[in-house]
Amino acid sequence: MNTPERPHPAHLVAARGVVEPFRVMKMLDLVARRTQAGQDTIMLCAGQPATGAPKVVLDAAADALYASPLGYTEVVGDRALREAIAAWHSDTYGVTTSADHVIVTTGSSGGFVAAFTALLEVGDTVALPRPGYPAYRNILKALGAEVVDLVCGAETNFQPTAAMLDALPAEDKPTAVLITSPGNPTGTIIDPAELARIAAWCEDNGATLISDEDYHGMSFGPPTATAREFSDRAIVVGTLSKYFSMTGWRVGWLIVPEDLVETIENLQASVALCAPAISQVAGRAAFTDAARAELDGHIDDYRDTRAALLEELAALGLDNYAEPDGGLYLWVDVSSLTDDSETWARELVDEIGVAVAPGVDFDPVDGAGWVRLSLCGPAADAREAGRRLREHLGR
Numbered sequence: 160m161n162t163p164e165r166p167h168p169a170h171l172v173a174a175r176g177v178v179e180p181f182r183v184m185k186m187l188d189l190v191a192r193r194t195q196a197g198q199d200t201i202m203l204c205a206g207q208p209a210t211g212a213p214k215v216v217l218d219a220a221a222d223a224l225y226a227s228p229l230g231y232t233e234v235v236g237d238r239a240l241r242e243a244i245a246a247w248h249s250d251t252y253g254v255t256t257s258a259d260h261v262i263v264t265t266g267s268s269g270g271f272v273a274a275f276t277a278l279l280e281v282g283d284t285v286a287l288p289r290p291g292y293p294a295y296r297n298i299l300k301a302l303g304a305e306v307v308d309l310v311c312g313a314e315t316n317f318q319p320t321a322a323m324l325d326a327l328p329a330e331d332k333p334t335a336v337l338i339t340s341p342g343n344p345t346g347t348i349i350d351p352a353e354l355a356r357i358a359a360w361c362e363d364n365g366a367t368l369i370s371d372e373d374y375h376g377m378s379f380g381p382p383t384a385t386a387r388e389f390s391d392r393a394i395v396v397g398t399l400s401k402y403f404s405m406t407g408w409r410v411g412w413l414i415v416p417e418d419l420v421e422t423i424e425n426l427q428a429s430v431a432l433c434a435p436a437i438s439q440v441a442g443r444a445a446f447t448d449a450a451r452a453e454l455d456g457h458i459d460d461y462r463d464t465r466a467a468l469l470e471e472l473a474a475l476g477l478d479n480y481a482e483p484d485g486g487l488y489l490w491v492d493v494s495s496l497t498d499d500s501e502t503w504a505r506e507l508v509d510e511i512g513v514a515v516a517p518g519v520d521f522d523p524v525d526g527a528g529w530v531r532l533s534l535c536g537p538a539a540d541a542r543e544a545g546r547r548l549r550e551h552l553g554r
């Protein structure tokens with residue numbers, strides 16, 4: 160039916176479906192086009208490990224290809240994988256996590272859609288760190304939820320605090336609080352004591368804590384606590400994409416309280432049916448000692464790249480950044496060089512073949528003076544990028 164607001168309903172999109180582009184992905188497209196054209200580009204914008212899945216996972220995938228028809232798995236995920244995730248979570252953090260509370264999703268991205276849909280009414284408010292991972296706010300917008308920013312700077316190691324939640328005005332009291340540690344784009348880790356305070360605040364204020372633990376396993380020193388150490392009401396989000404180096408396999412998980420399992424299972428049954436079967440079957444092997452030994456080796460490479468990038472930033476005179484405690488990124492203030500890091504990033508790729516991620520993706524308010532650098536590439540690339548930038552800037 161035609162209405163004045165929607166004269167051509169078949170072609171007009173709903174306002175809530177219009178979300179910001181993910182600029183990093185556009186930058187990756189640009190880099191791919193340059194590579195195809197034989198133009199050399201140093202990739203400092205990737206949000207994924209450059210390494211592949213561990214060898215034991217590849218072997219398991221090869222076997223699984225011929226061993227079964229690989230039909231749908233259980234909606235909540237292959238039982239053996241859920242048990243492997245639960246055992247890994249319990250052993251790593253000294254908690255008791257039951258496989259019955261683990262729901263395997265299509266990457267953690269699928270987990271966010273399911274968890275947000277299960278928890279939020281239209282108009283409910285979610286507190287998010289800013290800077291933060293852009294998909295949260297985009298999914299929330301599409302679901303009709305409101306976002307309240309927890310603005311995080313150097314004073315709090317670029318992470319939210321319980322004091323920030325306390326300071327929210329009554330009308331912004333959130334239904335859910337989302338935290339990411341190690342952070343994207345900051346790489347900073349929430350101190351376990353602060354995480355405990357945030358978990359307690361959520362319990363005291365009837366808010367659900369959603370803890371994005373996608374970058375767990377990737378610390379350069381500080382401990383990464385799981386939110387489930389402090390609250391069994393918290394929802395934990397995890398993935399095979401980051402530490403486990405299986406980005407394109409599209410397997411993530413939620414660890415949820417008992418009373419959410421069935422709701423999320425029913426949602427997942429309609430939205431995804433199940434995560435990819437081959438990835439789930441092979442993914443079990445990611446939790447073996449052999450896989451973990453290989454994966455831990457990658458952390459040493461990230462540590463080297465981190466050190467190289469920090470040296471290059473010093474040489475460039477860029478001294479305002481979030482020092483990464485872990486994860487895959489380095490969040491840098493470049494406001495002394497540009498007030499439009501999106502255009503600047505484009506210029507850098509065109510003129511010196513260095514691809515960085517513009518900050519507006521992660522901080523729509525103040526991000527135009529920031530960029531995110533990735534630790535995923537080799538340290539030698541980081542050094543060469545620094546050299547090109549110094550030459551470009553005449554420093």
Ligand SMILES: Cc1ncc(COP(=O)(O)O)c(C=O)c1O
Binds near residue numbers: 267410
């Ligand atoms: C903080 C954070 N959460 C979630 C995701 C989604 O990852 P995936 O869907 O591959 O698990 C990403 C991807 O970059 C991320 O950085």
